[in-house]
Amino acid sequence: MSIMTLGFPEVLNLLSSMYLCKPTKEALENWKILLSENVPDFLLDLKNAVDSINLDSEQEVEDLLWEYTRLFIGPYKLPCPPWESVYTSPKKLMMQDAYDEVLDFYSGTGLAVNNPDIMPDHIGAELNFLAVLFQKIDREPEKMSYCTNIAIRFLDEHIIKWVPEFTQDMEDIADSSFYKALAKATRDFINPENADIIQKFV
Numbered sequence: 001m002s003i004m005t006l007g008f009p010e011v012l013n014l015l016s017s018m019y020l021c022k023p024t025k026e027a028l029e030n031w032k033i034l035l036s037e038n039v040p041d042f043l044l045d046l047k048n049a050v051d052s053i054n055l056d057s058e059q060e061v062e063d064l065l066w067e068y069t070r071l072f073i074g075p076y077k078l079p080c081p082p083w084e085s086v087y088t089s090p091k092k093l094m095m096q097d098a099y100d101e102v103l104d105f106y107s108g109t110g111l112a113v114n115n116p117d118i119m120p121d122h123i124g125a126e127l128n129f130l131a132v133l134f135q136k137i138d139r140e141p142e143k144m145s146y147c148t149n150i151a152i153r154f155l156d157e158h159i160i161k162w163v164p165e166f167t168q169d170m171e172d173i174a175d176s177s178f179y180k181a182l183a184k185a186t187r188d189f190i191n192p193e194n195a196d197i198i199q200k201f202v
Contacts, residue, residue, distance in 0.1 A: 009138065010034070011043070012131035015189065018182050019072070019082060020124035023064040025055055042188040049181040067176050080169040084121035087162035095119070102126065102158060109133075109150055123166065123186075126159055159190050 014034055021027045028050065035047040054060050072082050081087070089096035102121045106129060118125050133147045133154075164187055171183035 009131045009134040011040070011189065012127050012134065015182070015186055016124045016127035016131060018124075019122070019127070020118065022068055023061070023178070025061050028053055028055055028061065028064075043185050046178075046181040046185040049177040053178065064176060064178060067174065067179055071170065071174065071179065079173040080166055082123045082166070083119055084123075084126065084158060084162050085119075087166055098158070098162075105129075105154060105158070121158075123163065126154075126163075127186075130154065130159075155190065163187065163190055 014031065017027070018031065032050050032053075032055075035043065035050050039047050053064070070076070071080055072078065084098040084102065085096040086092050088098045099119065099121050102125075106120060130151055133151050137144045137147045167183040167187040171180050171187075174180045174183065
């Protein structure tokens with residue numbers, strides 16, 4: 001039986017879901033299945049971290065759920081807020097200029113965040129936006145140049161401006177190997193100095 005390779009849109013969707021979804025047993029099972037495919041090198045640490053989670057241990061799953069809450073939800077001050085506005089605004093607040101700019105960017109391409117509970121400048125929403133763009137290329141190859149140019153603009157104007165700092169904070173602060181590995185995989189994936197990643201945008 002041949003081993004399927006995790007494609008570019010699938011990687012983006014996977015990373016997006018890990019920020020948007022709580023690490024329930026069901027979610028972890030799905031991520032483990034996706035990462036059982038032939039993954040690129042920068043996902044190997046994440047794959048190993050997921051594989052090391054004992055899904056039959058209620059305590060391990062509960063610990064991850066608590067870490068997700070501590071890192072991204074609250075109620076206490078978030079050590080690594082998952083919104084672009086917080087990292088790019090002078091007062092480090094939500095719903096600042098980046099919020100409106102990202103929303104305008106989505107609208108200009110005919111795409112939008114349909115879930116009212118998700119801020120458009122949330123890390124998960126921004127990664128999902130890139131996934132949708134590259135899924136569009138798969139469905140409509142004639143739009144490859146258009147979608148790729150949009151992706152490069154979005155990467156340069158938004159993601160690169162804050163995700164490296166966000167993921168470094170997350171890796172430094174997280175207790176679990178899973179969230180440390182997720183932070184590193186995300187940072188490696190969008191690193192403009194990583195030739196293997198940039199090739200996927202051109």
